[in-house]
């Protein structure tokens with residue numbers, strides 16, 4: 001799957017929706033993402049530029065498209081399912097330095113392209129379909145080795161085993177009163193110039209527009225494909241309507257016929273249809289304030305927004321997310337104004353000092369006003385610091401990520417193990433220190449907790465991405481003041497969940513539950529959080 005004309009067309013969603021559609025016909029599929037940029041590690045890219053970093057069970061920090069893949073297909077992906085051009089080059093150069101090429105000239109063709117093909121076709125015998133998304137836009141210099149690799153794949157595997165889907169845009173021009181096909185034609189020409197003839201065109205159009213027969217014929221003629229292979233990829237009210245829309249246009253049949261694939265069972269989209277009804281005909285509505293730092297860029301909290309939607313949907317409710325910039329709370333004297341009409345407060349993950357006071361004010365506000373509070377990772381840590389300072393009255397309690405404090409209730413693990421309770425380390429001046437805890441870790445829940453009631457089991461596994469931890473040494477003091485540690489790592493050393501039993505719903509989790517939430521399998525914490533928020537909304 002390639003993309004043309006402009007970026008941000010939603011290739012990830014389209015690829016994932018095709019995956020879901022093929023699964024509905026009984027196919028065993030997987031998805032893979034190739035990113036043409038040179039960064040080796042997407043984890044170091046700014047969420048402002050690139051949207052959130054998605055974490056896999058095995059601890060890879062990947063592109064957010066893998067999040068779409070997981071949400072649509074229910075598959076848990078791994079490190080091996082995302083590769084960047086930077087990684088390809090790094091691997092080759094390492095081999096070259098080791099002398100593995102025995103003095104041969106190392107080149108884009110065949111060395112880079114071979115590595116890309118190897119990535120795409122790994123374990124291919126396990127699947128009916130491997131859906132492979134090439135990031136970027138056709139025409140970019142960076143994508144060339146990737147396009148060359150898929151051209152070669154067609155040549156090697158044959159026409160009946162490979163299919164090229166190209167996603168383009170049909171812009172609407174008011175002056176002409178029609179959808180314009182020229183950018184699509186040009187983009188297909190770009191593809192043809194590198195030896196790729198697309199088989200299917202997915203054309204993004206605005207929700208107000210229809211793809212007329214005339215436009216379809218014109219695209220078919222100029223782009224050299226059958227008219228019924230031109231599929232409208234219309235803006236939908238929800239991305240979860242996309243598999244239904246593709247099915248209505250027979251995309252499944254087109255792919256099946258072209259690749260000689262017989263569906264293993266009649267296509268069953270009932271779960272998606274039921275989801276569609278719940279999404280578009282909610283019985284209730286709930287407003288939740290999310291206090292963050294990158295609130296102007298919703299993509300940086302992609303999984304969170306999705307998880308809230310899934311949770312609300314499960315409760316037959318809509319959710320209205322009010323994005324609040326933590327720094328605006330800090331500078332305001334009227335804190336209540338931010339929470340007017342709000343039924344839940346959520347502080348998501350974050351790094352660094354900016355906005356932390358605002359996040360603590362939000363946690364305190366939720367605690368004091370009995371508003372359901374969900375703190376995720378940094379949002380949990382801030383709630384613990386706030387509680388330690390204002391309720392447990394632990395002097396100079398803080399997080400050593402942010403400041404020098406005599407009582408680091410949040411700190412780096414090695415600080416308190418090495419120092420008999422006195423270690424105080426400041427991690428300022430650009431020093432990061434410690435390595436991240438990344439990926440899935442087990443956690444045990446205490447039976448008499450909210451967390452246990454919500455999960456309905458004692459042993460859970462959730463995905464992490466953080467350096468700092470709640471310091472288990474403060475367990476007694478916090479507990480005495482009314483905050484319990486209801487989830488711990490199996491060795492009992494790392495607090496994973498905290499809650500305030502005297503509050504209607506106040507939970508902080510060290511992990512990222514939003515990452516594992518799926519529309520057809522919503523995360524229990526989000527479902528229960530929304531339930532509590534709906535209860536609270538009745539009091540407003």
Ligand code: GLN
Pocket residue numbers: 348349350351352376377378379401465466467468469
């Ligand atoms: N900055 C915090 C830490 O490193 C929290 C990270 C997060 O919220 N993902 O522990």
